[in-house]
Amino acid sequence: xxxxxxxxxxxxxxxxxxxxxxxxxxxxxxxxxxxxxxxxxxxxxxxxxxxxxxxxxxxxxxxxxxxxxxxxxxxxxxxxxxxxxxxxxxxxxxxxxxxxxxxx
Amino acid sequence: xxxxxxxxxxxxxxxxxxxxxxxxxxxxxxxxxxxxxxxxxxxxxxxxxxxxxxxxxxxxxxxxxxxxxxxxxxxxxxxxxxxxxxxxxxxxxxxxxxxxxxxxxxxxxxxxxxxxxxxxxxxxxxxxxxxxxxxxxxxxxxxxxxxxxxxxxxxxxxxxxxxxxxxxxxxxxxxxxxxxxxxxxxxxxxxxxxxxxxxxxxxxxxxxxxxxxxxxxxxxxxxxxxxxxxxxx
Numbered sequence: 001x002x003x004x005x006x007x008x009x010x011x012x013x014x015x016x017x018x019x020x021x022x023x024x025x026x027x028x029x030x031x032x033x034x035x036x037x038x039x040x041x042x043x044x045x046x047x048x049x050x051x052x053x054x055x056x057x058x059x060x061x062x063x064x065x066x067x068x069x070x071x072x073x074x075x076x077x078x079x080x081x082x083x084x085x086x087x088x089x090x091x092x093x094x095x096x097x098x099x100x101x102x103x104x
Numbered sequence: 105x106x107x108x109x110x111x112x113x114x115x116x117x118x119x120x121x122x123x124x125x126x127x128x129x130x131x132x133x134x135x136x137x138x139x140x141x142x143x144x145x146x147x148x149x150x151x152x153x154x155x156x157x158x159x160x161x162x163x164x165x166x167x168x169x170x171x172x173x174x175x176x177x178x179x180x181x182x183x184x185x186x187x188x189x190x191x192x193x194x195x196x197x198x199x200x201x202x203x204x205x206x207x208x209x210x211x212x213x214x215x216x217x218x219x220x221x222x223x224x225x226x227x228x229x230x231x232x233x234x235x236x237x238x239x240x241x242x243x244x245x246x247x248x249x250x251x252x253x254x255x256x257x258x259x260x261x262x263x264x265x266x267x268x269x270x271x272x273x274x275x276x277x278x279x280x281x282x283x284x285x286x287x288x289x290x291x292x293x294x295x296x297x298x299x300x301x302x303x304x305x306x307x308x309x310x311x312x313x314x315x316x317x318x319x320x321x322x323x324x325x326x327x328x329x330x331x332x333x334x335x336x337x
Contacts, residue, residue, distance in 0.1 A: 006145050006146055006159070009172060012173055013176060020186060020191060021187045021188070041275075043287050046271075047311035055304075069268075077272065084124040084128060090262065091266045094264065095262035
């Protein structure tokens with residue numbers, strides 16, 4: 001199942017990249033298409049975030065150490081910490097929150 | 105140092121920065137249940153960071169292959185626009201066009217756009233960035249996935265928090281205007297509401313899709329200016 005997703009996703013993403021090189025100009029230059037394409041990454045990254053933070057193994061909402069990690073990541077981004085630093089701080093926070101028994 | 109050498113140096117620096125980010129991708133891919141081979145296949149074949157994180161995110165929360173592919177594809181749509189723009193500068197044909205398409209990502213397009221005063225410089229920036237990011241992103245993925253294998257249970261090290269933190273860090277620089285912020289908040293709320301109601305992976309598509317629609321509507325209202333808000337009052 002994972003291989004199907006890996007290969008299917010890879011083919012889709014490559015096809016999308018190639019599409020830009022072969023498509024006639026009048027299709028993509030439309031302002032509405034440009035607006036939608038600019039908003040898609042924002043909407044999907046935002047939707048992925050709470051799902052990854054708040055969903056437990058059983059598919060239900062749960063508050064655990066991941067939320068503590070996300071709060072620290074948010075503070076790190078406000079303080080302009082670079083990408084890898086944000087990820088490391090979030091992980092360390094979640095690990096410490098679990099190790100000390102503050103949150104599951 | 106010649107201008108060309110400076111552009112290549114800057115491009116390799118961008119590649120080095122993404123290597124660090126490739127390490128985190130490799131590690132969280134393993135935490136989401138992928139094998140090191142599968143993580144490497146994504147970095148080599150899919151080669152577009154946000155889509156790769158989306159795919160492993162959906163799989164990690166129990167979503168199906170179709171939902172994972174759809175989430176990755178939605179985030180890959182912007183590469184079509186990049187390719188469309190780069191085609192006018194690169195003038196590539198045949199095998200060169202396939203190679204150009206594969207390295208058409210945020211970083212290579214961004215660096216090329218920074219040097220558009222000279223088409224030759226823009227081409228140098230595109231290829232140098234694309235190739236260095238490709239090589240170093242894949243090297244980073246390998247390091248991260250093999251390193252994660254040595255760690256044992258990913259949750260013990262907080263690696264499950266690394267995935268949403270990566271999404272937040274990818275989202276952060278895109279929140280530069282009111283429409284983007286509005287769209288992001290709507291997507292977050294809809295994803296939380298939809299999650300207990302729909303099968304895994306699907307809430308992301310529903311919330312993302314609806315948020316884009318509402319974001320466009322929001323921008324339309326704003327563009328009509330104070331006149332329309334007066335009517336509402």
